[in-house]
Amino acid sequence: MNNIRIAEISRKTNETDIYVLLNLDGKAIRTISTGIYFLDHMLDQVAMHSLIDLNIKATGDLHIDAHHTVEDIGIVFGKAINQAIKNKVGLNRYGYAYVPLDEALSRVVIDFSGRPGLQYNVHFTHSHIGRFDTELVREFFQGLVSHAFITLHIDNLRGFNAHHQCETIFKAFGRALKMAIEITDFQKNEIPSTKGIL
Numbered sequence: 001m002n003n004i005r006i007a008e009i010s011r012k013t014n015e016t017d018i019y020v021l022l023n024l025d026g027k028a029i030r031t032i033s034t035g036i037y038f039l040d041h042m043l044d045q046v047a048m049h050s051l052i053d054l055n056i057k058a059t060g061d062l063h064i065d066a067h068h069t070v071e072d073i074g075i076v077f078g079k080a081i082n083q084a085i086k087n088k089v090g091l092n093r094y095g096y097a098y099v100p101l102d103e104a105l106s107r108v109v110i111d112f113s114g115r116p117g118l119q120y121n122v123h124f125t126h127s128h129i130g131r132f133d134t135e136l137v138r139e140f141f142q143g144l145v146s147h148a149f150i151t152l153h154i155d156n157l158r159g160f161n162a163h164h165q166c167e168t169i170f171k172a173f174g175r176a177l178k179m180a181i182e183i184t185d186f187q188k189n190e191i192p193s194t195k196g197i198l
Helices: 037-050 067-085 135-148 162-180
Strands: 006-012 016-023 030-033 053-060 094-101 104-111 117-121 151-158
Touching: 006 067, 016 067, 030 037, 037 053, 037 067, 037 162, 053 067, 067 135, 094 162, 104 162, 117 135, 135 151, 135 162, 151 162
Parallel strands: 030 053, 117 151
Antiparallel strands: 006 016, 016 053, 094 104, 104 151
């Protein structure tokens, strides 16, 4: 089994130019530049809490708004995860995390099921965090899920500060991702499914 779990993906459209390099077995080394400073902060949280090495460079039509850039980063990040995870032999497969930040609490659950699905139960208390439109959080994760071929449940359980709500989501995603991508000694030569395929 090839145990090098690294992926490098580029995607260029008329709206965005996205580059992602990641190492699932890294040490949280990260270089992130998207032109959207709040998103940089959130992606930094993902890398820190999942311990993946993450290099993201993105440019997009931010003169229009951030929608295309955020969505396309999710797409390319998801493609990179899917490529790096390889054949899923020995994969822990499932991951979950509860993360608080002051008054806010979020839960994220991941399944590397091979079936893209997003259940997103988040009601932000404000429409914007600085200049960042909170509607784009869902767009980011929808793009990621659709191209990583994972099932992802995101629930913000409480919180009244939108920044705290959002940060708990991204931190919990990082923690859940860390658990799900672990290679287990328990079934290190098996695909974790009775079907024999994921």
